Amino acid sequence: MKTLQIKENSWIAKLAAKKLKSDQMAITIxxxxxxxxxxxxxxxxxxxxxxxxxxxxxxxxxxxxxxFLIMYLYESWKKGYYNNKWEIEAREAENK
Structure with a gap:
């Protein structure tokens, strides 16, 4: 099993932060x-x-x-980031 990796100062996370107008960002791929x-x-x-x-x-x-990448991007395009069912599921996981 591949281990979890965390990369700081990521250009892809910077792009996501700019798109979502956020000062900080974590994005999982x-x-x-x-x-x-x-x-x-x-x-x-x-x-x-x-x-x-x-x-x-x-x-x-x-x-x-x-x-998953295709499903996630399609859902985001269709419903927007906040209403994306994968984001809803991830927000629900925050309190488990």
Whole structure:
């Protein structure tokens, strides 16, 4: 099993932060969490945020990398980021 990777100062997370108008960002692709404007240590100290991103990792594992990526992007295009069912599921995981 591939281990979790966290990458700080990510350009992809910076793009996502700009798109979502956020000062800080974590974005999960596969089993890697990309961070922007937040340290790995700070991110790991935020249990809800970590649980949110871990849920995305589980979604990638469940559906497969490309299938989930396509489903996620389609859902975001169709309903927007906040109403995307994968984001709703990840927000629900924050409190488990």
């Amino acid at each position: 596969g089993q890697t969490i990309y961070l922007y404007n937040v340290s790995k240590n700070y991110f790991l100290s935020q249990s809800k945020w970590v649980k949110h991103e871990q849920q995305h990792i589980q979604q990638f594992k469940k559906y497969g990398f490309f299938k």
